Amino acid sequence: MARWTARTSLVHYEDRLPGLGAWSTVGGVAEAPRPPTNGAMNTLLACDAPAHDWYRFVLSFPPHLVRDYAGRFELADDAVVLDPFCGTGTTLVEAKKMGIAGIGVEAMPMAKFAAQVKTDWEPDPDGLANHANLVAEKALASLTADGLSDELGVPTRENQQLRSLDxxxxxxxxxxxxxxxxxxxxxxxxxxxxxxxAAGFTDHEQLAFARVLPTEVGNLRFGPEVGVGSLRDDAAVVALWLNRVLTIADDLRILGAQERTSAMVVPGDARDVASCVPVESVDAVITSPPYPNEKDYSRTVRLESVLLGYLTDRPSLRSTKRELLRSNTRGVYRDDDDSAWVADDERVQDLATQIEERRIALGKDSGFERMYHRVTKLYFGGMTRHLSSLRDVLRPGARLAYVVGDQASYLRVMIRTGQILADIAERAGYEVEGIDLFRTRPATATRDQLREEVLLLRWPGPRGR
Structure with missing residues (x-):
């Protein structure tokens, strides 16, 4: 079995336009810019803000990466791009901007909603702005009736009764x-x-509400772990929200004029993508699955998921988590059996054994630590299951780009995610075209530089199975 090693990205940067940074040239056509330095590689450029910045998952990969690989794949005008780990829709939004049809699969309801709204450029901008002002007036009137103000620093009445969640x-x-x-x-x-x-407006208004909740209204901070920062006693909630809606309206004045291109987001489990995507309908995949680490992705969108009603209690949270790839110990259940898909994979089994032996040697005995070796097998088993199911929806010759990262979250045992997935993909019948280095990032515990890479695959067709 081949051992795939990372290589530097083959994308070249030639033309430079004032104030916009480097532009990539693909096939002689100048594309939108991307950051030239490692530290800025995952940064959202100002020119990419329309639609992308309406709501963005903190761990999202950047739009310029989608542009890079769509260009390298030389997709035709009638091509269809799939993101099976859709998140908040970065691939779909960028594909739509390029005039390419897209399909996304996403299990988390809040993320699916965000992706749907970010690819809906139909609302009338003036109508949206006018309706948002109507909603704002109603909210301000309710606050006044409560003896409160949206302005900061206005004292509340003594013994003021405040609303709360159930x-x-x-x-x-x-x-x-x-x-x-x-x-x-x-x-x-x-x-x-x-x-x-109001039809055509409410979804965008609710997404603006979700956008301001975590860090402008709430006390959450991301770095990239989600945690609580300084406690904010007050916030101008209505004003913050209205400003976001008006920004969306401004963006729609630009986006709405573009040629209509389809973008569809379907609820589903990426490990069973063939159940929700038509057979042989996909020409390219550009995606970033969760990495094997201790990040509970449901916590990142928890506040807005609760306030918008997508999560109401622990059973609803558990039901959502069961549809996710097992990538952290907080999302593992007793009856999970994806590890069976890698029972004969020596590299994964050796890695899991190494993690468990390290745990025992260090005397680590918490419930989560005892599951580290198991979640490693569940993760790679789930990805094996995903790549197996994916084959049915790909057209022969389909090209694939998976943004993945090395991890050392489990007792500092290094997990070379891209290399292991390359081996798994090869066994599943894919051709491995290489692994590009996207950027490096510091490990949370050790500050060692970990590689973030793009695994490049090609599906040759049914005979490759």
Whole structure:
């Protein structure tokens, strides 16, 4: 079995336009810019903000990466791009901007909603702005009736009764995610949104609500771990929200004029992608699956998921997590059996054994630490299952780009994710075209530089199985 090693990206940067940074040239056509330095590689460029910045998952990969690989794959005008780990829709939005049809598969309801809205450029901008102002007026009137103001620093009445979440929903939140007064204002705004629903506008208004909740209204901070920063006693919730809606309206004035290209987001489990995507319908895959680490991706969108009603209690959270690739110990269940897909994979089995032996040698005995070796097998088993299912939806000659990263989260045992997935893909009948170095990033615990890479595959057709 081949051992795939990373190589530097083959994308070249030639033309430079003032104030915009480096432009990549693919086939003689100048493309939109991308950051030239490692530290900025995952940064959202100002020119990419329309639609992408309406709501963005903190661990999203950047739009310029989608442009790079769409260009290298030389996709035809009638091509279809799939993102089976769709998240908040980076691939779909960028494909739509390039005039390429896209399909996304996503299991987390909040992320799926975001991807759907970010690819909907139909609303009338002026109508959206006018409706948002109507909602804002209603919310402000409700706050006034409560004896409150959206302005910062206005004292509340003594013994003021503030709204709160029901106990089941509140238990899902990270402690101190949002302070009492901003929560009250957010619930008032949510009530105004629910009471003034309008086709074509409400979804974009709700996404703007989700966008401001974590760090502008709430107390969450991302670095990239989700945690609680300084507690914010107050926030101008209605003003922050309205400003975001008006930004969306401004973006729609540009995006709405573009040629209509289809973008579809379907709910589903990426490990069973063939159940929700038509057979032999996909020409390219550009995606970034979760990495094997201790990041619980559901926590990253927890506050907005709860306030928009996508998660209401622990059973709803558990149901959502069961549809996700097993990439962390908080998402593992007793009856999980994806590890069976790699029972004969010596490299994965050796890695899991190494992690377990390190745990025993270090005397680590917590419930989570005891599962590290198991989640490693579940992760690569789930990815094996995904790549197997994916074959049915690919057209012969389809090209694939997987953004993956080395990890050392499990007792500092190095997991060379890209190389292991290359071996798995080869056994599944894919041709491995190489592994590009995307960037390096510091490990949280050791500050060692970990490689973030793009695994490049080609599906030759049914005979490759």
């Amino acid at each position: 106990s089941d929903a509140a238990k899902l939140l990270i402690k101190d995610s949002i302070s009492p007064l901003p929560l009250h204002k957010a619930l008032v705004l949510r009530e105004a949104l629910d009471g003034e629903r």
